[in-house]
Amino acid sequence: MFFAASLALLAAMLLMLVRLFAGPSLYDRVLALNAFGTKTVLLIGLVGFVTDRPDFMDIALLYALINFVGTIAVLKFFRYRALGDIDDDAAPGKPGAPS
Amino acid sequence: MIEMVLDIATGVLLAGGSFFLLVGSIGVLRLPDFYSRMHAAGVTDTLGAELILLAMILQTGFSLITVKLIAIGFFMFFTSPTSTHAVANAAWAAGVRPLLGKDLKPGDGEAGPKDGAAS
Amino acid sequence: MLRGIILALGLFGLWLLLSGVYKPLWIGLGAGSAIAVTLLVMRMDVLDSEGLPAQMRFxxxxxxxxxxxxxxxxxxxxxxxxxxxxxxxxxxxxxxxxxxxxxxxxxxxxxxxxxxxxxxxxxxxxxxxxxxxxxxxxxxxxxxxxxxxxxxxxxxx
Known part of the structure; x- marks a missing residue:
């Protein structure tokens, strides 16, 4: 049962990978990456059930955290070309954008 | 007896979750522009993920794993709109404009900031 | 200060939830790290109604x-x-x-x-x-x- 769901999840991830590589814009890719990460979290959980190793839930939880922070970091980097202190004047289009 | 009911419920939830996950992915592939693709990704992030997590919760009974699964669910509930908005806002700020209307014409961003016209 | 206490308790609760080992040493480590993080956050001065929105109703x-x-x-x-x-x-x-x-x-x-x-x-x-x-x-x-x-x-x- 969980194995079948994992297969469906893998198929969905494959479709998401197509969008990830096809683009066309950076934002499509980030969107696909984020959705891919969400599915990865679920897949880790399901694999934990398939192999009967409940410790996988910790990894899934951690991956959920990293996925969120990673998405924000990628977007922040491409918006400001920096990850540390943001110079507000350097922001394209939106002066005083929240950092 | 209860075991069997739980198993059936789990199966139904897993099937539903997989269905919504696949639909979301198909939508991300099929939709014409970035802004509409966001909505398809939203289907995966909300209902698909919730159903699968719920199915796993049903199978664990009540233990620390259940609490962890609920924590994952809560975390997704809070972060998925934030990251979706972050992507959308980044695209909008960079001047990407959505296709609008029945014939999917590139929008002029009439509701947007004054300086963004490029699409 | 109240927000600091809420944050520390929340972090400690998260530790208890994730560790699953309830020996005095581990619980002590959890309490210590929760307090350390809270102090760090207070020093960073991000503990306000935006950083910890504890003001929403039931x-x-x-x-x-x-x-x-x-x-x-x-x-x-x-x-x-x-x-x-x-x-x-x-x-x-x-x-x-x-x-x-x-x-x-x-x-x-x-x-x-x-x-x-x-x-x-x-x-x-x-x-x-x-x-x-x-x-x-x-x-x-x-x-x-x-x-x-x-x-x-x-x-x-």
């Missing part, structure tokens, strides 16, 4: 239940669109003025809009939210106004 939980029902409905509607063979969508951009006073209330409203599939808050323009809807049927001002009203109810001023 009605929040009832709102989440309502929101969950809305999410399911919106998901079914979006699924119908995604699976229709010709996919006749007409995306729209709408503006909506939130009636919440506090930042937390507005963030809750904007996130609720984003969380229901079919509508995504794209940007703010002065007082108003710019919302992208995948189809005109989702750009339903009455439904959004209803959600706005519900968020304003749970918002504490």
């Amino acid at each position: 009605g929040t939980f009832r709102y989440w239940g309502w929101l969950q029902a809305e999410i399911v409905k919106a998901n079914l509607a979006v699924t119908k669109i995604l699976l229709s063979p010709r996919m006749n969508i007409s995306p729209a951009i709408i503006r909506i003025k939130p009636t919440q006073q506090s930042d937390t209330g507005r963030v809750t409203f904007a996130n609720s809009i984003t969380l229901t599939p079919g509508t995504v808050t794209v940007d703010t323009d002065g007082d108003a939210f710019i919302v992208h809807a995948v189809d005109e049927s989702f750009a339903d001002m009455d439904a959004l106004a209803d959600m706005d009203r519900r968020v304003t109810v749970i918002e504490q001023r």
Whole structure:
């Protein structure tokens, strides 16, 4: 049962990978990456059930955290070309954008 | 007896979750522009993920794993709109404009900031 | 200070939840790291109504239940669109003025809009939210106004 769901999840991830590589814009890719990460979290959980190793839930939880922070970091980097202190004047289009 | 009911419920939830996950992915592939693709990704992030997590919760009974699964669910509930908005806002700020209307014409961003016209 | 205590307790609770080992040493380590993180956060001076929005009311939980029902409905509607063979969508951009006073209330409203599939808050323009809807049927001002009203109810001023 969980194995079948994992297969469906893998198929969905494959479709998401197509969008990830096809683009066309950076934002499509980030969107696909984020959705891919969400599915990865679920897949880790399901694999934990398939192999009967409940410790996988910790990894899934951690991956959920990293996925969120990673998405924000990628977007922040491409918006400001920096990850540390943001110079507000350097922001394209939106002066005083929240950092 | 209860075991069997739980198993059936789990199966139904897993099937539903997989269905919504696949639909979301198909939508991300099929939709014409970035802004509409966001909505398809939203289907995966909300209902698909919730159903699968719920199915796993049903199978664990009540233990620390259940609490962890609920924590994952809560975390997704809070972060998925934030990251979706972050992507959308980044695209909008960079001047990407959505296709609008029945014939999917590139929008002029009439509701947007004054300086963004490029699409 | 109150926020600091809430944060420390929350972090300690998270530690207990994740560790699963309840020996005095481990619990002590958890308490120590929770306090250390709290002190660090207070030194960074990010512990305000934005960093730890502990000011929302209990009605929040009832709102989440309502929101969950809305999410399911919106998901079914979006699924119908995604699976229709010709996919006749007409995306729209709408503006909506939130009636919440506090930042937390507005963030809750904007996130609720984003969380229901079919509508995504794209940007703010002065007082108003710019919302992208995948189809005109989702750009339903009455439904959004209803959600706005519900968020304003749970918002504490």
